[in-house]
Amino acid sequence: MSRIATPALAAAVSNAGGLGMLAVGRPTREAVLAELDTVAELTDRPVGAGFVVEFLDPAILEAVAERLPVVEFFWGRPDAGVLPDGPICGWQVGSVDEARQAIDAGCRYVIAQGVEAGGHVRGTLPLTELVPAVVEVADRAGVAVVAAGGIGTAADVRAALALGAHAVRIGTRFVATDESDAHERYVERLAAADADDTVLTEAFEVSWPNAPHRVLASCVAAAADAAPGPVAYVDEATGSTPLDRYGTRPPTRWTRGDIDAMAMYAGQGVGAVRGRVPVAALIAELMAELVGGAAT
Numbered sequence: 001m002s003r004i005a006t007p008a009l010a011a012a013v014s015n016a017g018g019l020g021m022l023a024v025g026r027p028t029r030e031a032v033l034a035e036l037d038t039v040a041e042l043t044d045r046p047v048g049a050g051f052v053v054e055f056l057d058p059a060i061l062e063a064v065a066e067r068l069p070v071v072e073f074f075w076g077r078p079d080a081g082v083l084p085d086g087p088i089c090g091w092q093v094g095s096v097d098e099a100r101q102a103i104d105a106g107c108r109y110v111i112a113q114g115v116e117a118g119g120h121v122r123g124t125l126p127l128t129e130l131v132p133a134v135v136e137v138a139d140r141a142g143v144a145v146v147a148a149g150g151i152g153t154a155a156d157v158r159a160a161l162a163l164g165a166h167a168v169r170i171g172t173r174f175v176a177t178d179e180s181d182a183h184e185r186y187v188e189r190l191a192a193a194d195a196d197d198t199v200l201t202e203a204f205e206v207s208w209p210n211a212p213h214r215v216l217a218s219c220v221a222a223a224a225d226a227a228p229g230p231v232a233y234v235d236e237a238t239g240s241t242p243l244d245r246y247g248t249r250p251p252t253r254w255t256r257g258d259i260d261a262m263a264m265y266a267g268q269g270v271g272a273v274r275g276r277v278p279v280a281a282l283i284a285e286l287m288a289e290l291v292g293g294a295a296t
Contacts, residue, residue: 001021001023001119001171001174001175001265002023002024002025002026002052003023003025003181003249003250003252004023004175004180004181004182004250004252005021005022005023005174005180006035006179006180006181007022007035007036007038007039007042008038008042008179009174009177009179009180009181009279010022010039010047011038011039011042011043011045011047011179012042012177012179012278012279012280013174013279013283014043014045014046014047015042015043015045015280016279016280016283016284017283017287018283019046019047019048019070020043020047020048021047021048021049021050021070021072022035022036022039022047022048022049022050022064022068023049023050024049024050024051024052024060024064025052025055026055026057027060029057029059029060029063032060032063032064033063036063036064036067036068039068040067046068046069046070047068047069047070048068048069048070048071048072048087048088049064049068049070049071049072050071050072050073050074050092051064051071051072051073051074052073052074052075052076052120053073053074053075053076053082054075054076054208056073056076056082061084062084065084065085065086065087066086068087069087069088070087070088070089070090071083071084071087071088071089071090072089072090072091072092072109072111073089073090073091073092074091074092074120074122075092075120075122075211077098077101078091078093078098078101078102078104078105078107079105080104080105080106082105083105083106083107088108088109089106089107089108090102090107090108090109090110090111090146091105091107091110091111092110092111092113092122092148093110093111093112093113093122093123093134094113094115094121094122094123094124094125094130095122095123095125095130096130096133096134096137098122098123099112099134099137099138100137103137103138103141103143107143108143108144109143109144109145109146109166110134110138110143110144110145110146111145111146111147111148111169112127112130112131112134112135112145112146112147112148112165113130113148113149114126114127114128114130114131114147114148114149114150115127115149115200116149116150116195116214116267116268116269117148117149117150117171117214117267117268118171118172118198118214118215118265118266118267118268118269118270119171119213119214119265119267120208120211120212120213121149121200121212121213121214126149127147127148127149127150127151127160127163128163131145131147131160131163131164131165132163132164135163135164135165136164139164144166144167145164145165145166145167146165146166146167146168146169147160147161147163147165147167147168147169148168148169148171149267149268150195150267150268150269151168151169151170151267151269152170152172152173152267152269152270152271152272152273153269153272153286153289154286154289154290155289156168156269156272157286157290158290170269170286171267172190172265172266172267172269172270172273173269173272173273173282174279174282175187175190175265175266175273176190176191176273176275176276176277177276177277177278177279177282178276178277178278178279179278179279180276181252181253181254182250182251182252182253183250183251183252183253183255183259184253184276185251185259185260186250186251186259186262186264187273187275187276189216189218189219189260189264190216190264190266190270190273191273191274191275193216193218193266193270193271193273194270194271195268195269195270195271197216197217197218197266197270198214198215198216198217198266198267198268198270199214199215199216199217199220200212200213200214201213201214201215201220203215203220203223203224203246204223204246204247204248204263205246205248206244206245206246206247206248207247207248208248213248213263213265214265214266214267214268215263215264215265215266216264216266216270218260218264219260219261219262219263219264222258222260222261223245223246223261223262225261226245226258226261227245228245229242229244229245230242230243230244230245230257231243231244231245231247231257231258231261231262232251232255232256232257232258232259232261232262233255233256233257234249234252234254234255234256235254235256236254243255243257243262245261247262247263248263249262249263250262250263250264250265251264
C-alpha cells in the first residue's frame with residue numbers, strides 16, 4: 001500500500017486497537033523521517049513499517065528501526081543480515097519454505113500471504129492451504145503467524161483464525177478509508193467490484209518487472225486501450241511528475257489524468273468495500289461482528 005498507507009492511516013488503525021503499518025516504498029530519507037514525525041504526533045500506540053527488500057535503503061531502514069517497534073519485509077529471500085537489532089521483525093511469505101527461511105533468519109512473526117491478496121503476490125497457494133502449513137512450521141519455533149489475502153469481513157477473520165493464524169492482515173478495505181490517500185475514482189471502482197472483478201497479472205511492470213500482482217481487471221483493460229506514454233501526472237512538491245502506462249504506482253488524491261488506466265490493487269475481499277469510511281468505524285464494525293458472531 002505504498003503511497004496509499006499514510007501516517008494518518010497507520011495512526012488511525014493503531015488508535016482503534018490494531019497495528020497500523022507504514023508502507024516504505026522508494027522515498028527519500030527526509031520524507032520517511034517526516035512521516036515518522038507525523039505518526040508520533042497522531043498516536044502514542046505502536047506502529048510498524050513494511051519494506052520491499054528489492055528497494056531497501058539501509059539508511060532508511062536504520063532510521064525507521066530506531067523509532068518504530070515493528071519492522072517487516074517482503075519480496076526477497078529471508079536473510080538474517082537484513083534484520084535490524086531492536087524492533088520485532090517479521091517477513092511476509094508466500095510458501096512454507098520461505099516461512100522456514102524467515103524463522104531461521106530470526107523473525108518473530110511471519111505473514112502467510114494467500115494468492116487471494118491484493119497488490120504484489122508472492123505465492124501461489126490459497127489461504128486455506130498456506131496458513132495451516134505455515135502454522136505447523138511456525139508453532140514448533142514459537143513464531144506467530146498472520147494470515148493475509150482476501151480478508152474483508154468478520155467472517156473472513158474468523159475463518160483465518162480457525163485455520164490456526166494468530167492474527168490477520170486486512171489491506172483492500174483500508175484503501176477505502178478517509179485516512180487513505182487513494183484517489184476517489186479508485187475507491188469508487190473498489191466499491192463497485194467483487195472478487196471475480198480482480199485478476200492476478202504482471203501487466204503493471206514498469207520499474208518492477210516479473211512481480212505478479214492482483215488488481216481490478218478493469219484497470220488492465222483500460223491500460224491496454226490507453227495511448228503509449230504517460231497516462232497520468234501526480235502533483236508533488238518538486239513539480240508535476242508523469243506516470244507511465246503500466247507503472248506500479250496506484251492513483252492517489254494528488255493524481256490527475258486517466259485514473260482508470262492506473263494500477264488499482266485489490267484483493268478478493270474487495271466485495272466488502274461499500275465506499276469510503278473512517279478507519280475507526282471500519283474497525284468498530286469488524287469487532288462488533290466478530291463479538292456478535294462469537295456470541296451466537
